Amino acid sequence: MTDRPQIEAAVEAVLFAASEPVSRARLLSAFDDEEREEAAAALERVVERYAQRDDRGVVVEEVAGGLRIVTRPDLHPYLRRFFESGGRSRLSMAALETLAIVAYRQPVTAPEVQELRGVSSSGVLRTLLERRLLRIAGRKPVVGKPFLYCTSREFLLQFGLNDVRDLPPLEEFEEMMTADQADRAESRNEPREEIPSDPEGEVEA
Amino acid sequence: MTDRPQIEAAVEAVLFAASEPVSRARLLSAFDDEEREEAAAALERVVERYAQRDDRGVVVEEVAGGLRIVTRPDLHPYLRRFFESGGRSRLSMAALETLAIVAYRQPVTAPEVQELRGVSSSGVLRTLLERRLLRIAGRKPVVGKPFLYCTSREFLLQFGLNDVRDLPPLEEFEEMMTADQADRAESRNEPREEIPSDPEGEVEA
């Protein structure tokens, strides 16, 4: 039997985890029939708890036929500052792809990267340069003398490599991805054949 | 001039909006220098406000080197019902054993994991990589240059650790476990012994 505080807690948890406005009816669907009345009362207490107060940063707002917890709009300058201050830097999928192409095809030019990715990549290349994951290693002696891109020392640090030659060949990756029982059993046996096959035979100390 | 409740509210709003664990330092970066001391104090008040309480559905937890607001774990059944989703999937024993080995021996190679578990583990390692609980940290400078595996930030999040150094020493588990070793041994046998033994040794297909 669920007790009163538990139901109130559950209402708050659901409201918190749902980022979209939730109608009262839908919110109450998380509860059994016999709990529902209690849950409806709990919901009103939770809403009250999230009423605007000077020292509270989040409020419950009623919008689009539903309820949701949101940050107080007047505090948004702080949020903006917080998110702009960066924090954990992220690598987009485009950047990761570009990085991978440079890593495996270096030295490589922007048009060559573009050819492989199928989209212009100069913006991404610039970002990777700024993040010091790539470096310019010179210019290719062809028409237009495009820059040649290589990976940097920072890149090696990021991926725990001593040398770009340590980059695993794609086949190794594929092997890893397709390793199934059979392969694994086989590879397992190989280095182990040194074990005397005849247990009754001579054994070294 | 920002007043005290306002700063407390702002701290709560930032913590709420970030959703990711945020280090105290980064959280305070949303404030001006002259507000920072006040903000640090406000942060502690907010953390206290989110301490576990019977009727509160959300708590502040300290994990992966930061603070974040999450739902109380025991409210899972309600959330699961509401979102019609089981949440994160379980890990197999093989996966947990492998995770434990990597967590305690990192950085570690696949052959080393295999040696410790007594079974080849490449499939499990791959699954853990895909679930982002492990990451490849480079290659070991020995013959064959095997990959080195480490635990990830996701690992810290899923196991509620601030840092891998916070893992309890292995010996501690032993003590903890020897206490109920007997129980477990028994319960482990149970399902096997439920089936009446067949003196004729006949087996149904």
Added chain:
Amino acid sequence: MRSGASPKGRAGGLLPDAWRIQLPVFEGPLDLLLHLVRVNEVEITEIPVVLICDQFHDYLALMEELDLDIAADYVYEAAQLIFIKSRMLLPRPRRGAEESEDPRENLVQRLLEYQQIKDAAQSMAEIHELRRGIWVRPPEKVEEEEEEEESLDLGDVSLFDLLGAFRKVLDRYDREHPPPLVLEGEEYSVRGQFQRILESLDGDRPLDLLQDLRGRSCRAEAVSAFLAVLELARLRLVRLHQTGEGELLLYRTERELRIEELEAIES
């Protein structure tokens, strides 16, 4: 239905017949060994190798009987056990003062380590199960930013992601650049395109050049078609007209093609 060949005998009832029906749930040979240690109620450090070795082999025999795939890992451990057992049975050399090494030492060490790992895994399972119930909020967008792109935390990005990304690039490239259909060279020749365009211009309807070029199967064919249009224009067989919308329309002129003109065109 199988009968006989009961593996009991040596195991002395320690391997319940139930095993014959229930699939083993051991995580591997070490897990099985730990189980045998437990049911024999001995210490890992005092493992009775001869007994355990026999029970282990009985178990494998059972698996075989049930047509279960015996993983190489089990076979390997079985060989190890026989190896240790044989050494246990050999008289220990008493030469010198130094004690001869216990042949079980390595196995005991591994079992102790594995036991620790299992215990840790067990605790971790409980923690994970509990924390599975934690829900977080999706990150809030302060302002309506442009469609958030999928991204990874730089601190978390590892070789696995890098390789995965490269694989994806190559796969996509292959998909978008299927190996060109092997067509007869003529299809790409300027003369071939010349004839094709000329034929398609029979009648009063103009040909939309850009659309036609876009319809070519590959760049080489498009280039040939374009050169063919230049030839057609040079021989005044077509008239080019640009519309207000930028379309380039080809109109057939009255002029007839002479055979030697056609033959002069690159084939």
